[in-house]
Amino acid sequence: xxxxxxPNLFDEWRYLDKGEPGMDPATRKINPDxxxxxxxxxxxxxxxxRKNFGCGSSREHAAWALTQYGFRVVIAPSFADIFYNNAFKxxxxxxxxxxxxxxxxxxxxxxxxxxxxxxDLVNRVVIEPNGKRHExxxxxxxRYCLLNGLDDIGITLQHADEIKxxxxxxxxxxxxxxxxxx
Numbered sequence: 001x002x003x004x005x006x007p008n009l010f011d012e013w014r015y016l017d018k019g020e021p022g023m024d025p026a027t028r029k030i031n032p033d034x035x036x037x038x039x040x041x042x043x044x045x046x047x048x049x050r051k052n053f054g055c056g057s058s059r060e061h062a063a064w065a066l067t068q069y070g071f072r073v074v075i076a077p078s079f080a081d082i083f084y085n086n087a088f089k090x091x092x093x094x095x096x097x098x099x100x101x102x103x104x105x106x107x108x109x110x111x112x113x114x115x116x117x118x119x120d121l122v123n124r125v126v127i128e129p130n131g132k133r134h135e136x137x138x139x140x141x142x143r144y145c146l147l148n149g150l151d152d153i154g155i156t157l158q159h160a161d162e163i164k165x166x167x168x169x170x171x172x173x174x175x176x177x178x179x180x181x182x
Contacts (some may be wrong), residue, residue, distance in 0.1 A: 005061055006068030010036065036069075037157045049076040051114050053094075054083025055077055063090040073119050075126060077102050089151060093119065095126060095136045121147060 007025035012018075013038060016029040036044075047066070053076040054062060063086045065069060066074065074092065077099040087094045097105075101140055108128070109115045115146050118127045126134040138146075145155065156163075 002064050003068070004011065006066035006070070009069045010034070011063040040113055043070065044069055046075060046119065047071045048102065048109065048117075049074055050102070051077040051099060053079050055080040056085070058082040058086075060086045060090060062110045063092050067092050075102065075105070075117075088145065091146065091149070091151070093138070093146055094123065095119070095138070097134055097136060101134055113167045 008019065013034045015025070016031050019028060032038075035041060047116070053074060062083055066087075068088055072093060073093075073095060074087065075095045076098055078096055079087070079094050084094050102160055105117065105128075112118065114128075116129060120127060121126075121138070123137060124136055124143075128134075137180060145151070146156075150158070
């Protein structure tokens with residue numbers, strides 16, 4: 001259940017050989033030309049991507065693989081709708097920035113080894129190493145969930161007392177609902 005996806009992120013690009021279900025990724029031949037296999041990008045938590053990122057990745061597995069690999073944020077000009085929603089539901093922050101800004105960030109990363117962006121979700125800004133800031137929008141509910149580590153179940157559990165009170169009140173008003181017929 002939702003484990004083991006990180007090593008298979010971008011599988012056909014990261015590895016030179018074809019993987020099989022259950023195969024240990026540590027035994028596979030790495031593609032040295034693939035960007036995530038390059039030493040300078042090891043341990044990155046922010047992924048920079050191009051427009052419509054996540055297109056074709058409508059299952060939650062895409063978000064699971066990214067988070068299990070170690071990414072916490074994906075910055076792109078735009079996202080596929082289903083991926084965008086799945087990202088939030090799985091603790092991954094998708095940030096949309098204008099395409100010219102993303103192009104600029106790609107250029108800076110390529111030109112400057114060790115270049116590291118940071119993200120301030122509280123203030124909704126991406127910060128460059130030189131201090132330059134790029135504001136982004138994020139729905140307030142999604143921001144709240146990410147800042148508090150909440151998923152759909154966590155949000156529901158925050159209202160457990162109210163749910164229990166409602167169920168008891170409804171049972172008192174309509175006791176016949178408690179009977180189950182098989």
